[in-house]
Each structure stands twice: as C-alpha cells, then as structure tokens.
Amino acid sequence: MSSSSLKADPVVLPNLPSSIAQIGVMTKYELLNYFRSRRFFILLIIDLIISSIFTALVAYYGVSSFATAALGFYSFWWGNSITLVVILSGIFFGGDAISGEFQNKTGYFLVGNPLRRSSIYVGKWIAALTASLIILAIYAAIAIGNGIYYFGANLPYQFGESLIFSVLYLIAVLGFTFFFSSLFKSSSMSILVTAILFLFAFSLIQVIVSTLAQVEPWFIITYGSGIIGNVLTDPYPTTQTVRGGFRGDTSRVFAVSIPEGIAILVGYFVVTAVLGLLFFERKEFT
Amino acid sequence: MSSPSIEAVNLSKRYGSFSALSNLNLKIEGSKCVGFLGPNGAGKTTTLKLFTDMIRASEGKALINGISVHENKKKALASVGSLIESPEIYPSLTPRDALSMVAEIRGMPRSDRKKKIEEVVAEVKMEEWLDKKVGKFSKGMKQRINISAALLSEPEILLLDEPSTGLDPRGMSEVREIVKSLKHKNRLIFMSSHLLNEVSEICDEVAMIDHGKLLVYDKLNNVVSRFSGDGGEIIIDVGLSRDIDDQTISRSISSLSGVVSAEKLEMKSLRIKFSGTLENQEKLLSDLVALKIGLVSFHPSSSALEDTYLNMIKATL
Numbered sequence: 001m002s003s004s005s006l007k008a009d010p011v012v013l014p015n016l017p018s019s020i021a022q023i024g025v026m027t028k029y030e031l032l033n034y035f036r037s038r039r040f041f042i043l044l045i046i047d048l049i050i051s052s053i054f055t056a057l058v059a060y061y062g063v064s065s066f067a068t069a070a071l072g073f074y075s076f077w078w079g080n081s082i083t084l085v086v087i088l089s090g091i092f093f094g095g096d097a098i099s100g101e102f103q104n105k106t107g108y109f110l111v112g113n114p115l116r117r118s119s120i121y122v123g124k125w126i127a128a129l130t131a132s133l134i135i136l137a138i139y140a141a142i143a144i145g146n147g148i149y150y151f152g153a154n155l156p157y158q159f160g161e162s163l164i165f166s167v168l169y170l171i172a173v174l175g176f177t178f179f180f181s182s183l184f185k186s187s188s189m190s191i192l193v194t195a196i197l198f199l200f201a202f203s204l205i206q207v208i209v210s211t212l213a214q215v216e217p218w219f220i221i222t223y224g225s226g227i228i229g230n231v232l233t234d235p236y237p238t239t240q241t242v243r244g245g246f247r248g249d250t251s252r253v254f255a256v257s258i259p260e261g262i263a264i265l266v267g268y269f270v271v272t273a274v275l276g277l278l279f280f281e282r283k284e285f286t
Numbered sequence: 287m288s289s290p291s292i293e294a295v296n297l298s299k300r301y302g303s304f305s306a307l308s309n310l311n312l313k314i315e316g317s318k319c320v321g322f323l324g325p326n327g328a329g330k331t332t333t334l335k336l337f338t339d340m341i342r343a344s345e346g347k348a349l350i351n352g353i354s355v356h357e358n359k360k361k362a363l364a365s366v367g368s369l370i371e372s373p374e375i376y377p378s379l380t381p382r383d384a385l386s387m388v389a390e391i392r393g394m395p396r397s398d399r400k401k402k403i404e405e406v407v408a409e410v411k412m413e414e415w416l417d418k419k420v421g422k423f424s425k426g427m428k429q430r431i432n433i434s435a436a437l438l439s440e441p442e443i444l445l446l447d448e449p450s451t452g453l454d455p456r457g458m459s460e461v462r463e464i465v466k467s468l469k470h471k472n473r474l475i476f477m478s479s480h481l482l483n484e485v486s487e488i489c490d491e492v493a494m495i496d497h498g499k500l501l502v503y504d505k506l507n508n509v510v511s512r513f514s515g516d517g518g519e520i521i522i523d524v525g526l527s528r529d530i531d532d533q534t535i536s537r538s539i540s541s542l543s544g545v546v547s548a549e550k551l552e553m554k555s556l557r558i559k560f561s562g563t564l565e566n567q568e569k570l571l572s573d574l575v576a577l578k579i580g581l582v583s584f585h586p587s588s589s590a591l592e593d594t595y596l597n598m599i600k601a602t603l
C-alpha cells in the first residue's frame with residue numbers, strides 16, 4: 001500500500017469566509033429563492049387583500065362607524081388583523097423552513113459544504129424575518145395611509161409601541177415555526193401542524209385555560225401577543241374580576257400586561273431558537 | 287508537497303440495532319482515485335455521509351486531513367467537494383445562482399467566480415442551461431450540475447457517491463474523463479460506484495465493503511490478482527470483425543497457452559477464460575492476432591474486477 005514514511009506537509013486549507021459572512025450568503029440566496037419562487041408575492045397579495053377589505057369597509061360604512069379617534073382607528077385596523085398577518089408570515093416562511101430542506105433534498109446540496117449547520121439555520125431565519133418585515137412594512141404603510149387620511153398625520157405613540165410589539169411577535173413566531181419545522185421531515189405536515197397550532201389550537205387552549213380553568217395562560221404565545229392590541233386600548237385593559245355565571249360566582253378575565261407580554265414573547269423566542277438550533281445540529285441527513 | 291488524506295477510525299454507524307457500518311478502519315492518503323465497491327446496502331453511502339457530517343457516527347471518528355469532521359466540520363470540509371445521494375437545488379434558482387451560492391460560501395474571490403462557474407459548467411456540458419431554472423431539468427442534467435458544484439472550488443479531496451447515476455453513456459464517459467484529469471492535479475478521489483469498468487478504468491485502488499464491513503483495501507492490481515489471479519481465472523472478452531466457426535474455437539483457440547476455455551458469446555465475440563501472468567496475456571493477444579480471425583478488441587480488465595467482486599461478495603454471504 002502507499003508507503004507514507006515521509007511525513008507529509010500539512011494540507012494548505014483555503015481561506016473560508018467567517019461564519020457571519022456565510023450566514024449572510026445563506027440569507028441572500030434564501031431571499032432570492034423566496035422572490036423567484038413567488039412565495040413572497042403570494043403572501044404579499046394575501047396581505048394586500050386583507051388591507052383592501054379594511055380599506056373598503058372603512059370607505060363604505062364611513063370611518064365613524066368604527067372609530068372616533070386615531071387610536072381607536074388603529075385599534076380597529078391594526079389590533080384586529082396584525083396577528084393574522086404575522087402568523088401567515090410564520091407559516092409561509094417558517095412552516096417548512098427546515099423540513100422542506102429534508103423532504104425536497106435541497107439540504108443535501110448545502111450540508112456537505114464547509115459551513116456550520118447553525119449558519120444554515122440562522123441564515124434562513126434572517127431571510128424569513130427580512131421577507132416578513134418587508135410585508136409587515138407594506139401592511140403598516142397602508143394602515144397608516146388610511147389613518148392619516150381620516151385622522152391626520154399625528155400618529156398616536158401607542159401605535160408605535162404596537163408596531164414594535166408586532167415585530168417582537170413576528171420574531172417569536174418565526175423562532176417557533178423554525179423550531180417546529182425542524183421536528184418534521186415532511187414539508188406539508190409541518191406547514192399543516194404550524195397552521196393549526198397558530199390559527200386554532202393556541203387560541204382554543206387559551207380560552208379553555210383562562211375561562212374554564214381560571215388560570216392565567218402565561219405559557220401561551222398568543223396570550224403574549226395580546227399586548228399588540230391591548231396597547232391600542234385606552235385605558236390599558238387589566239385583569240378583571242367579574243360577577244357572572246348562574247350562581248353569581250366571580251370569575252376573572254385575564255389581560256396580559258406589557259412586561260408580561262414582552263417576557264412571554266422573548267421567552268418563546270429564546271427557548272425555541274435554542275431548541276431549533278440543537279435539533280437541526282443533531283438532525284441526520286439519512 | 288501537501289498530501290490530502292481521509293481516515294476512518296473504528297467508524298461505526300447503527301440504526302437502532304441494525305449495524306449499517308461496523309468498525310471501519312481505513313486510511314487513504316495522497317493523490318489517487320479510490321473506488322469504493324459493494325452491493326446495495328453495503329454501507330457505502332453511509333460511510334460517505336459520515337465523512338461529510340450528514341449523519342453522526344455511533345462510534346469512532348471520520349478524519350479529513352487529520353481533522354475530525356464531526357467536531358470541526360467547517361475546517362475539515364474546507365477543501366472537500368462532495369456529491370452524495372443526488373441533492374436537489376432550489377427549483378427556482380438557476381445553475382448560475384446555485385453555483386454562486388457555493389462559491390460565496392467557500393469564499394472564492396469575487397473576480398474568479400464568474401469565470402470559474404462558466405468553466406465547470408462547460409466541463410459538464412451544461413453551458414446552454416446556465417441561466418435556466420433548475421426545476422425543469424431532467425435527473426441527469428441535475429446530476430451534471432451537482433458534479434460541477436463539487437468541482438467548483440477545485441477541492442483537494444472529492445467524495446463522490448455514484449457520480450454517474452442518471453447520466454447517459456456519453457455523460458458517464460465524460461465523468462470518467464473528468465475524474466482522470468483530476469488525478470493529474472494532486473487530488474484524492476474517493477468514489478463509490480457499481481460500474482466496475484468505470485472503477486477499473488480510472489481508479490488506482492479499491493476498497494470493498496459488504497454488510498458494513500471492509501473486506502479489502504489495496505491497489506487495484508493486487509486486489510484483482512490476489513482474489514482471482516492465482517489459481518483463478520481471468521475472463522477476456524474478444525471482439526471480432528467477422529463470424530467465427532466453432533472448429534477454430536475448439537481447435538486453435540482452446541489450445542493456446544493459458545487458455546482454460548473459450549466460448550462463443552455472440553456471432554462476433556468470444557469469451558476466453560484465461561490463467562496466467564501479464565506476459566502470458568501479451569502472448570495470447572499476439573497469438574490471436576496471428577490466427578487472423580479478425581480480432582478487433584481484447585478486454586481483460588473489467589471482467590477481472592467483476593470476477594474478484596463476485597468472489598469476494600459471495601464469500602461473505
């Protein structure tokens with residue numbers, strides 16, 4: 001066999017870009033893929049349809065049927081729809097982010113290259129966030145345009161807060177959907193499960209836990225997202241004890257406070273980001 | 287001169303209780319092409335996946351240039367190009383996009399990228415498709431792009447899992463030419479294949495595996511002579527320009543020295559079982575020519591490896 005009695009010189013390795021730079025490359029091509037594959041534009045059209053429905057409602061019934069001041073207007077428009085917009089972004093860009101790489105075998109093209117797996121995950125995540133933010137910005141611009149048209153250019157500061165909370169919610173939702181998609185190896189399965197979770201399951205659990213069990217549902221992400229709408233309500237809603245029920249029992253109606261909401265959303269993001277990275281790191285391309 | 291190497295140390299992979307690869311110890315070093323042979327399910331793809339950190343070893347280590355692939359994937363794979371299990375490219379991207387992505391991940395200087403991408407795509411004869419979306423490509427066309435992606439950064443080590451899968455005959459021969467040309471550039475090529483003629487044509491060494499166990503790793507010639515040469519026979523396929531009659535075969539050819547048996551395969555071809563050294567083979571060839579039977583081809587090698595392969599694999603069943 002090969003007689004390697006001579007000690008070979010170490011192989012000269014090429015200079016690879018830093019992991020940060022490689023994340024940037026991943027983000028760039030993932031975005032390119034979103035735009036080319038029309039995924040981005042389909043979601044944009046859906047969001048434009050939602051915007052048009054609101055615009056038409058307000059124009060047809062008159063703004064006074066919905067709000068008397070700017071804050072109420074944004075509460076009606078933004079407060080009622082932005083969580084859906086965020087969830088749709090989560091489903092479109094995160095629902096099969098990782099599972100799709102396995103099912104379609106596109107992950108095999110990348111994974112044999114000299115880059116960390118975490119760089120693939122993070123790069124894709126940043127691309128999903130970027131694409132979602134563009135859509136969120138367009139959605140906000142249409143809402144603000146209408147607000148200015150009906151109530152003038154002074155935006156209530158609460159709307160600014162609500163915007164920031166929406167972005168925080170988006171970050172948490174994408175963290176969650178990426179993590180969730182790393183548990184599956186089938187695209188459609190992971191999209192379906194994420195959609196069911198965010199569109200029905202979380203709200204259902206929230207209702208059951210808070211109304212029936214009378215426990216504050218602090219462990220549910222959609223409860224945390226309540227701050228987006230709450231901050232647009234003046235005065236800010238608080239947890240109320242109400243008399244009701246047939247025997248005059250008291251029951252509590254929970255309202256998430258801003259610090260609680262932020263803690264829930266940040267908590268969701270941190271936990272799911274760590275878990276998602278760990279899962280993807282350990283996942284086998286069999 | 288630097289010398290690329292890959293090494294498996296007690297490398298094992300289990301799926302549940304099933305052992306897909308057991309205790310592989312294999313060190314390949316230097317610029318050469320090593321064919322990786324074994325029947326379906328033998329553990330070839332498993333081994334190559336362990337070398338690219340696509341799956342985790344149950345035990346042992348996969349080292350590339352002495353660096354553990356699992357512990358330091360980025361560094362270990364820095365000068366490795368791989369093609370394992372026909373990956374897919376995002377259907378909406380073009381080969382140019384996909385190769386640019388690889389080039390950027392690998393840090394190829396911006397100034398070289400365009401030229402280099404066009405070069406490798408030309409090498410796999412896909413120039414015309416450079417700016418078309420991959421989604422519409424046929425299987426073989428995708429495989430060609432995958433090959434070009436593996437070659438793009440001019441890696442010192444190439445790990446190829448059945449690179450000619452899905453290619454047309456011309457494509458297969460082009461792959462052979464590409465691999466041959468790489469051998470002249472100080473490259474280590476570790477290539478699994480079921481095409482024994484491909485392996486015997488381009489590889490210097492072969493490793494054979496079955497049921498997750500390495501059976502042999504040695505120079506091609508040694509393997510062939512060790513397991514089918516001594517005592518055993520080599521099969522030589524002979525092509526003729528015209529029909530041959532049975533008498534010539536039974537009288538003239540069967541009595542040539544070293545010939546164990548000779549039979550007619552089709553109208554214009556013969557299969558000779560032969561036992562002897564290379565010098566005897568040379569003699570046989572000149573004897574056949576002297577018989578003026580219209581000899582046009584003489585193919586000993588591929589079948590010899592096939593014989594070896596069949597002997598080896600049978601032995602472990």
Ligand SMILES: Nc1ncnc2c1ncn2[C@@H]1O[C@H](COP(=O)(O)OP(=O)(O)OP(=O)(O)O)[C@@H](O)[C@H]1O
Pocket residue numbers: 286301304305306324325326327328329330331332333
């Ligand atoms: N994810 C998995 N789960 C369970 N067993 C697996 C898995 N992947 C591979 N195997 C088993 O491991 C063994 C080796 O498979 P491998 O793909 O390495 O074979 P191979 O030599 O590449 O075969 P082929 O020539 O068919 O490509 C097979 O018996 C296969 O069934």
Ligand SMILES: [Mg+2]
Pocket residue numbers: 330331332447
């Ligand atoms: Mg295989």
